[in-house]
Amino acid sequence: MFITRLISGIILVALSLLFICTGGDVLLAVMLVLSLIGMFELYRIFDVEKKLPGIFGYVSCITYYLNLKFHFSEDVMVIMLGFLIALLGVYVFAYPKYHAHQIMAAFFGLFYVGVMLSFLYQTRMLPQGQFIVWLIFLCSWGSDTAAYCVGVLFGKHKMSPILSPKKSVEGAIGGVVGAMLFTAIYCIAITNIFTLESINIVPLVVMAGIGALISMIGDLAASAIKRNFEIKDYGKLIPGHGGVLDRFDSMIITAPLIYFLAYYIYL
Template identity: 50%
Template sequence: MFKQRLLSGIVLVLIAVFALYMGGMVTLAATLIISLIGYSELLRIFHIEKSSLAVIGYTGCILFYVAMFFDLAQWTVPIIILFLIVLLGCYVIRFPKYKLNQMMGCFFGFIYVGIMLSYIYQLRIIQNGGEFVVLLFLAAWGNDTLAYCVGMLIGKHKLTPELSPKKSIEGFVGGILGAVILGLIYGFYIKTRLRLSFDPVVMFPIICGVGAVISVIGDLAASAIKRDAGIKDYGSLIPGHGGILDRFDSILLIAPVVYYLMVMISGGTI
């Protein structure tokens, strides 16, 4: 099981590195595909992954990403509003076929997966975005790995025994400190390569620390959804890891936060 998890993890990292390195259409397509698969995994909980509601949801995601690609920022909010109107129209026309929780799940999934993950692409396409997008994975996967190691070594006090019995307070603190240290190291590296309007040695550890805390929230929120739904994993696409949402649950919340933090510390111009 460990070998399978390790190998699939390496493949996943290589695909992510390639997609993010290429930028442009490649990054957009990869992010959209991940969003659609993750959205489908969430809709499966409500048994509507192949329904009319799902078709509306998938179409809404595609339109949102197309608007981003053509830099039509003024259309992103109207697309969300239009999506809700069409969704409610389907609810009314097909009533009582779909239940309220299915409607809510479809709209929630559109925001939670489709739009939140789009910030990976939005971060990548800004100036120096190829370097900044690394912060997402230092904060999320770096925190997750270091929290696991610290928890295994010295973890004694349970963080959230009902949601995730294996997570410890010691691991939580260790993961955040680890992410901060990774951000510091990366900040020194970037400082020698780029001229920025801010000091990455100061700001990157802060961003990674904030991201690490949000990473834990994202991970535990995903666990809460699975427990409420009575499932172990969102899917089985990635051997040893589960589904797309099982691997990207932390990134979902971190991506928009890192994007807006980068915009703020740069004075709106990166």
Template identity: 50%
Template sequence: MFKQRLISGIALVAVTVLGLYLGGIVTLLLTAIVALIGYNEILKIFNIEKSSLAVLGYTGTILYYAALFFDLGQWSTSIIILFMIFLLGCYVVRFPKYHMNQVMACFFGFVYVSVMISYIYQLRIAQNGGEFIVLLFLAAWGNDTLAYCTGMLIGKHKMTPKLSPKKSIEGLIGGILGAVILGAAYGIYLKTRIRFNFNPMMMFGIICGIGAAISVIGDLAASAIKRDSKIKDFGTLIPGHGGILDRFDSIILIAPVIYYLTMMISGGTMQ
């Protein structure tokens, strides 16, 4: 089991790094595929992954990413609104085939997965996105790893015993502080390669700290969804790890946060 988990984990990281390194359409396709699979995992919980609602959701996701690729970002909000209109139209026309919770899950999944994950691509294609995208994974996966290590070593006080019994307050603090240190160290490294008009050590540390704190919410929210739905994992795509959402749950919420924070500090400040 450990060997299987290790191999699939390495493969996942390798594909992710390669896709983000190449950028452009490769990153778009990778992000869109992850979004579609993750969206499908949400829909499966409500047994609508092959329904008319799902077809609308998949189509809306593809159109949303197409708009991003062709730099039609101004249409993204329109696509979300149109998706809601068509979704409710399907609900009305096919009534009483679908229940309201299924319609709400379809819209929630579209925003929660398809829209939120798209910010990985938007961050990558931004100016200096190749450097900034690293902050996303330092905040999410760095926090996960360091929180686990801290919790194993000194964790005594349970953070959310009913939701995630293994997580501790010590692990929470250790993960966030660890992410801050990783972000600061990354800022020091980049300062030797790129000239900034702000302090990268301080700003990247703050960004990673904020991202780490929000990633905890993303992780716990995903756990709550699984517990409410009485499932262990979102899927079985990644051997030993579960589904796409089991690996990207902490990244979903922080992708737009990291995007807007980096865009806010980088406007005209990098040369």
């Protein structure tokens, strides 16, 4: 199991490097595919993955990503509102075929997975985005790795005994500090390698700390949904890791946070 997880992790990191460095339409297409798979995993819990509410969700997600590319509407709320009206139409005219929670889950899935994950692409497309985007990974995967190591060595106080019994307060602190340390090292490295003068390390390190803290909420929220429905993993796409939502659960929250911190504070 460990070897499988390790190999999958290495492949995942390699693919991330490839797609993030490439950026542009390639990254946009990859994020769309990941979003659709993630939505399918979430919709499956509510039994709408192959039904009309879910299909409308996939179409709306594709429309949203096409809008990121072609900018046919400056206001994303047009897409969200259109999807909501379509869902309510399905709910009303097919009543009582679908339950209210299925309709709400279909709308939630588009925003929670499709829209939130898209901020990884949007961060990459910012000025200096080729450097800033890696903060999302450092806050999510880097923080998770640091939290695990510190938790194993020093963890004594449970952070969330019911949702995640293995996570500790000490591990959480280690995760935040680790993400900030990784980011500082990363910033120093890229400054020297690319001879950059415009990279301001301090705000990026602070952003990493905030992102690492918020990523834990994303992780625990995804765990809460799984516990509510008594499932172990969202999917089996990534051997040893589960599905897209299992691997990107913290990144779903971290990506938009880093984007807006970078857009309004750093740049």
